[in-house]
Amino acid sequence: MEGNRHQARGNSAHHSHGDEKFIWKYVFSTDHKMIAKQYLFTGLFMALVGAFTAYLMRWQLAYPNTAAPGWGVVTADKFNMLVTMHGTIMVFFVGMPVLVAALSNFVIPLQIGARDMVFPRLNMLSYWVFVASVVCLLASFFVPAGASACGWTGYPPLSASQEYTGIFWGVVLWILALALEFASFTMGGINYLATFMCARAKGLTYSRVPLATWFLVGASLAFFFSVGPLIAGAIMLLLDNVAGTGFYLPQKGGEPLLWQHLFWFFGHPEVYVVFLPGLAAVLEIIPVFSRKPIFGYRTMVWSMAVALALSYVVWAHHMFISGMDPRLAMPFSITTILISVPFAIIIFCMLASLRGGSIRLATPMLWAVGFLVTFLIGGLTGIFLGSAASNIYFHGTYFVVAHFHYTFFPAVFFGGFAAIHFWFPKMFGRMYSERLGKIHFWLTFVFFNCTFWPIFQIGSGGMIRRIADPSQYRILDQFKTLNVFVTISAFILIAGQIVFVINFFWSIFRGPAAEANPFRANTLEWSAASPPPHGNFTAAPVVYRGPYEYSLPDRAEDFVPQNEPPLAQAEGTA
Amino acid sequence: MLKNLPQSVSTFSGDIDGILYFIYAIVGFFFVATEGYIVYSLVRYRRKDGVKARYETGETWREMRWIIGIVIVVTVLDFVIDSKGAGVWAKVKENFPEGDVRIKVVAQQFSWTFVYPGADGQFDTRDDLTVPRVLHVPIHSKIRLILTSKDVIHSFFLPEVRLKQDILPGRQINAWFEATRTGTFNLFCSELCGLGHTKMLGSLEVQEPADYERWLAETTKEQLE
Amino acid sequence: MIVQTAAVENSGEISTGKLGIWWLIGSEIMIFGGAIGSFILLRLAHPDWADNAGHLSVPIGSLNTLVLLTSSYTMVKAFENVKKRDRKKICRFLLATALMGLVFLGIKSFEYHGKFSHGIYPNTNLFWAFYFTLTGLHALHVIAGITAILILWTFGLRDRLWPPAPGTGTASPGSPGPGIDIIDISNFSDPSIRGGIIRPNVNMSIPGPRWSGGGRPIADRIELVGLYWHFVDVVWIFLFPLLYLTA
């Protein structure tokens, strides 16, 4: 569809001077779609770094104190650093850019029928601040004493004073990287929310907004109202490190638990910040590939709202045994368990959306179903951790590691790949390869489970988190072969992503041209060209109905785009 | 998933395991039911030529009734889990029995030290007994632990006892347990505390009262010399 | 071909700029909320901090409060004159506001200087750590506010607060290319499309008289900066009693 590309230029009306300069088109672009791609590529690049850290850790856990190919022996100091960087990168530098930023940027304006974000320059700025943040984080590997080794949660006093770890610059850069990231996503959040509120197409009332947009907006809201206190906390942590204050140092009158409260007040909503966009993609895909309205649209939106509200009052479930007043455990246990109710509703509604459908397991749908299947395990095992009593045993063990990988990985990668494949035609104007897509899915699905399922067992056997050398622990001898199995699975899991890389780049340049609406979906983004030109729509879309009108009984076609005029009116005007 | 739990050697470890198995049963049921349902629907409702999907929006109470039913069950089960757990939590973390034996635990980067109060039953007196690494306790008596840290946060974890408690510097945090089996058990630090975290191991030695007294007497004598 | 985006019926009520500022203020509230909340919690646990608070001069603090409150008043006056389109007065009040902000900073640094000369630094103890962190963070916001106000002031001086020919919009001269019409929807007469939202993007690089105000007059931004400035003021209203009056 070369024609489309050129048309794109013609349509970008405000570029009066003909050809855009490369730098404005690809680097300092204000086009939301280009910014989405920038975030996507940056995030995928960071995923490589994150996967490399995972590889090194897994090597050390299976073959302790032997040289990992391509690096050398992973000593204890390096291991702590790798754990910290892996967690930080995967959550903040893969999950956030790929899911929150790339998806929100790409999907929200298109789905609501807007030309662009309402603050395009702010949008560009937010991306470049994010790049600065990435640079900060990557630079921290190369400063004296290396990157931070305090865990991705950065609990002080360990992280508050150089005297405990010998690391100064690493910690300072880690805090700065987070600060820049938070600034970037606050700017992004303002943009998504304002765009959502102000730029919806005519007729697109709140009850007709596609669920993907709703859930992406929900993610931004969750981020927006939880990150502030942590920013304050991070300033204090920075000052403890550089100015000798003692906000978190008991010997100076400070309070280490303060950080944990601030961190987890952010941390729990943050889990949803990463999870909701994954869910957003899946919710959009399920109706399209089962040709059926999503079950309980309103119920889902309200459930999400309730879950968001509750997510601000559950944070102390990460702190049951932290030394806070034990009487707080029960209230937080109850809120935690209550939050499972809205999510149960959402999950069951998704299951009901399959019932009576006409399901085609194309690649996006495979990822969506894979998301459901795996995330369910994450959600169910969370109950072990949310109950204060069983938390006493499981807290800080590999059971937790398995649990949060069963939530994060489905959200970031199953949700992420679902989204990438589903919107691939829209993003790049070409189709991905179904065959490679399926191979990639099955490789990932099988080896993801082989990697993380055994970890539940190792965890309940008493293996604790963040240990650099399992051979020190007699209790773990029985898990030696299992650990090797996990490690090999993880290697295959990581290597399997090569299939994706091939599919992705091959299809971008060589894939067959995509039509505007290859999946025969209803929402507005599919009424724009593939890829949409700068400015997205040739005429302002007008919306006449909800987003999920599939398989209406009295219609031959099994879908009705949101912007298709009602029949009567169409005849009237004709 | 739970078959690898370490042996259980304290008065409350059985209770905690009970909760684990109880949750396991519930969660296991939902796991099988939902995953089974997903697989079933994918097969049953796969695309067939000429078969149109059902138009069903789930916006009416009638269509929602199944979901509402299941969600009520989920909510009730949630509360059952929590109320069962509440008792166990209170037993382990809130209602501390008067200890028969009081021991102060000193955590620091990267070692454990245990302080016994000596004959006068008071800490910080001359007859305090300081023992590195191994925590000796008599069986069937209530052990009161006073957890302290000299530097960063550590976490006191006795897997076989099912006891875990973070230790905050600048504070004294209480914990307790009562062992029901003699033998040598594990003690881990389960909070990342720095470079030597992985080697911050200790052990728990549960002894018959007579053995314990003998050990206590001997160590006291050694330390006095 | 028509390039335009319609906004929904209900979205013309509040301009995007204002919405953006409110979201910004919302996020700032969370930041200060976290910092102030932490302070309050620790303050309650440490009655002895009252001794430290005693070292702060209430008269100076009150003076500063007064200065800041007055500056909020002048900011309101500047905004009032936007409606009257009185450029001279707008400039005068903007300048007054910025100057008072500077006075506030001057007094603040005088206080800091006094503390330093008595050997009191952020690392002296936790009270002073909080004092310097909270007031320092606030001062940064004051600086940001002053900068924004001064920028608007220079716009005022150069008579750039309103588009050259009021009412004609911006898309007049130099049509961007053959076959393409741009409809600036701020002037779109269809009543169902109110508030036209995407203007900044539409107009940004439209050739014509150098004009960077997007679809709305720069003068409208006085209200936005004003909102921000009031917020900065309100933060101080919280900080002052918490720090100075708890001796």
Ligand code: HEM
């Ligand atoms: C490629 C697949 C992955 C593998 C093989 C892997 C492996 C690991 C390993 C070995 C650890 C260290 C556990 C420990 O010693 O405590 C870890 C920790 C962690 N992982 Fe992953 N991981 C993967 C993907 C992800 C993803 C996608 C995310 C989230 C988006 C993630 C988030 C985390 C976090 C937050 C930690 C905790 C870090 C800490 O303890 O400070 N991981 N992972």
Ligand SMILES: [Cu+2]
């Ligand atoms: Cu949480």
Ligand SMILES: [Cu+2]
């Ligand atoms: Cu440790």
